Amino acid sequence: NAGVTQTPKFQVLKTGQSMTLQCAQDMNHEYMSWYRQDPGMGLRLIHYSVGAGITDQGEVPNGYNVSRSTTEDFPLRLLSAAPSQTSVYFCASTPFRGGQSPLHFGNGTRLTVT
Amino acid sequence: AQSVTQLGSHVSVSEGALVLLRCNYSSSVPPYLFWYVQYPNQGLQLLLKYTTGATLVKGINGFEAEFKKSETSFHLTKPSAHMSDAAEYFCAVSETSGSRLTFGEGTQLTVNP
Numbered sequence: 001n002a003g004v005t006q007t008p009k010f011q012v013l014k015t016g017q018s019m020t021l022q023c024a025q026d027m028n029h030e031y032m033s034w035y036r037q038d039p040g041m042g043l044r045l046i047h048y049s050v051g052a053g054i055t056d057q058g059e060v061p062n063g064y065n066v067s068r069s070t071t072e073d074f075p076l077r078l079l080s081a082a083p084s085q086t087s088v089y090f091c092a093s094t095p096f097r098g099g100q101s102p103l104h105f106g107n108g109t110r111l112t113v114t
Numbered sequence: 115a116q117s118v119t120q121l122g123s124h125v126s127v128s129e130g131a132l133v134l135l136r137c138n139y140s141s142s143v144p145p146y147l148f149w150y151v152q153y154p155n156q157g158l159q160l161l162l163k164y165t166t167g168a169t170l171v172k173g174i175n176g177f178e179a180e181f182k183k184s185e186t187s188f189h190l191t192k193p194s195a196h197m198s199d200a201a202e203y204f205c206a207v208s209e210t211s212g213s214r215l216t217f218g219e220g221t222q223l224t225v226n227p
Contacts, residue, residue: 004157033214033215035217040123040219040220041219042118042120042204042217042218042219042220043158043204043217044217045214045215045216048214058214090157090158092157092158100146100163100165100208102148102160102163103158103160103215105150105157105158105159106157107155107156107157108155108156108157
């Protein structure tokens with residue numbers, strides 16, 4: 001059981017480039033989300049999805065797009081990378097919409113924007 | 115809106131000593147509370163959670179936390195620290211209406227031999 005898989009593990013971009021961070025889960029979880037982790041700021045929610053075809057913004061959505069065409073996949077797109085988007089990105093999923101179910105995290109993508 | 119405050123971004127203890135990591139939250143509705151641990155270059159793993167029922171919650175690796183509604187706190191403790199406990203710890207809160215988790219800033223735990 002692979003759980004939540006994120007690719008790539010590391011990425012370096014130049015300012016203005018675009019890219020997609022991939023996230024896939026094989027647990028048939030309804031809810032998926034993207035967080036960014038920055039030193040001293042914990043994890044902040046970027047976007048989330050409560051099911052295929054449904055997405056919504058989190059705390060820090062600017063500069064990022066998401067889509068959810070299948071239950072398994074939830075890619076995060078950076079439209080025009082900026083140095084402020086240098087961060088570690090985590091994808092997470094949970095089976096239920098209710099708040100009591102813990103999140104299952106991927107191992108992260110470390111992104112550097114120069 | 116919900117929020118989480120973790121007191122102390124860095125905590126250092128000796129091996130065998132008590133571990134106490136502090137977490138206070140604010141929430142407009144009864145919350146669900148979580149502690150996650152992150153080892154270097156890994157994602158977050160669930161240590162323990164409080165949803166309903168008993169306010170003292172036991173988790174993995176000998177950790178436990180107590181939900182104190184009157185103090186809006188959910189402090190994490192372990193009676194005797196082990197070197198393998200060195201990691202970053204995150205407190206998080208979600209409201210009963212949804213799965214949006216709000217995290218604290220994290221506490222880096224160092225265990226000295």
